[in-house]
């Protein structure tokens with residue numbers, strides 16, 4: 001893929017066009033001097049879109065609807081915060097002031113309904129937001145298990161999850177602690193790193209027989225499991241993952257993400273494991289795009305639909 005080329009119409013200089021090349025294909029996107037861009041999701045995909053769009057279009061209206069009551073923070077940095085490598089404030093990548101300086105309207109609310117014909121998003125409290133172009137960048141929600149409701153159980157997706165986990169770890173620190181991890185995805189590996197850092201005894205429960213099965217073949221996965229066992233990690237394969245041992249002190253659950261976009265499907269958008277887009281992140285509805293973990297985009301490198309979230313997450 002080549003970098004986008006930013007051009008101007010010679011006859012309508014106030015209009016700008018963005019020429020995007022992807023190998024032999026290209027797309028013209030006309031950027032009008034004023035556009036009302038609405039973004040659902042204030043994570044890295046949504047915020048980066050807002051930031052880049054502002055550079056291209058200084059006068060446009062940009063609104064981000066975020067159902068997390070924070071400016072952008074990095075989920076990737078959450079394990080570093082838990083390991084004590086960085087202070088909590090370093091997890092945050094933007095401040096409220098940054099949005100004001102960029103003239104980006106950050107609204108803490110939840111999008112619940114889409115009218116793709118009238119181009120309106122309705123939010124949780126009946127507020128509605130009109131748009132010219134809509135980007136859905138809502139990420140995914142952690143899959144939960146019935147045992148997720150146990151008071152010893154932790155997920156790790158939000159900064160609040162990390163705060164809660166850290167306080168549970170601090171309560172145990174110093175004493176003998178039996179930690180149980182359910183899942184064999186990247187988040188399960190993060191739990192492993194965190195628990196081993198605090199010298200907890202580690203037990204892993206996997207529904208199948210492989211770990212990081214999206215990355216490793218049978219031999220690679222067997223090698224990794226073997227190395228973990230050599231390092232005193234107890235591994236239980238073919239585990240139904242439906243009960244927590246009475247002796248467990250702390251539990252981490254990392255079993256992948258799911259996209260919950262029934263409101264997008266109800267509005268006629270094609271949704272499979274994510275919101276379906278072509279290689280230009282265009283959905284099947286006019287002026288609606290999807291990006292980040294919630295999108296299942298056509299990847300020209302491999303010639304099929306891909307979902308970044310699921311390729312990382314499945315165990």
Ligand SMILES: Cc1cc2nc3c(=O)[nH]c(=O)nc-3n(C[C@H](O)[C@H](O)[C@H](O)COP(=O)(O)OP(=O)(O)OC[C@H]3O[C@@H](n4cnc5c(N)ncnc54)[C@H](O)[C@@H]3O)c2cc1C
Nearest residue numbers: 041042043044045066067075076110111138139157292293
């Ligand atoms: C602990 C942890 C470690 C990770 N480490 C790595 C790593 O090392 N490398 C890597 O590549 N990736 C890593 N990831 C994954 C990475 O964080 C995600 O791929 C990335 O955050 C996805 O960004 P996103 O903007 O698509 O979605 P998200 O970050 O999930 O943001 C989406 C936002 O939209 C909000 N939202 C959803 N629906 C609505 C709605 N209806 N209305 C309003 N708001 C809504 C969500 O609450 C969320 O705030 C890690 C993830 C975690 C949890």
